[in-house]
Amino acid sequence: MKNPFLKEYSGGKTDIELVSLAKNGDKQALENLILKHQPFIYNVAWKMVRNPSDAEDLTQESLIKVITKLNQFRGESSFRTWSYRIVANHFLVSKRKSSESLFTNFDAMAKGLDQTPDSEMSETEKKENKAFIKEMNYSCMNGMLLCLTREQRLVYILGEMFNADHSIGSEILEISKDNFRQRLSRSRKDLFNFMNNKCGLVNKSNPCRCHKKVKFALDNKIIDSKNLLFNRDEYASFKERIKPDTDEMMDIIDEKYSRLYSNLPYKQDFDKETFLRDIVNNDHIKNLMKLN
Structure with missing residues (x-):
């Protein structure tokens, strides 16, 4: 590779x-x-x-x-x-x-999202708060990664986000290629199942929408309006730095959620x-x- x-x-x-x-x-x-x-x-x-x-x-x-x-x-x-x-x-x-204690599993994150009050936005408000909505999206997706075990997280980051092939991934983790593929598949399934059941970006029938959570996040300092953690112009995306052909990926359960993760920020500064x-x-x- x-x-x-x-x-x-x-x-x-x-x-x-x-x-x-x-x-x-x-x-x-x-x-x-x-x-x-x-x-x-x-x-x-x-x-x-x-x-x-x-x-x-x-x-x-x-x-x-x-x-x-x-x-x-x-x-x-x-x-x-x-x-x-x-x-x-x-x-x-x-x-x-x-920071790893934010969410320890998907049940805890689901409960947290359910308990976060929704605040509707008009189309004008969505445009005005576009940066904060994207920050909410990135923050939520990074929280989902924390719901994976450390081992699952590392396999997913290497294999999916950094596009390490099975040979490289298995060498780094000192496991067999088949084992790496199986662990990556399990990590993908766990993320997909949660997002398919909760995330409105993946499944439009889900009520959870990033823009509905922004007011609560800003009011409670979960999002710092003056110092965004993820959505910053100087950051590239994983797609730009690592996976230019992400739209043609194979062996993905649902490429929609995979594309979302390819757009998470890649920090260079x-x-x-x-x-x-x-x-x-x-x-x-x-x-x-x-x-x-």
């Missing part, structure tokens, strides 16, 4: 070359290695835990694990597979972040310089890697 996460690193060196230089104390090579892979790691983390600050912590924790084990990399598999395996394992076993500074200037990392 072509690695779609190279935008942050514009140099021509391969992973193997960067790893070799970094092992020999080249600080710039280590920075470039981080730049090359951190957009992928951060955006997986963001979808795993929903909250940007929690995602930054999870990303930094996993990158430090990768770097501290860098001398163990022998090139027997691609660096991408080797390092993402460490990252995936950390995501699965790390202490749960506070997280504090990359802080990540680099904190990691490469960490005394333990500097001593371990003998950085120049």
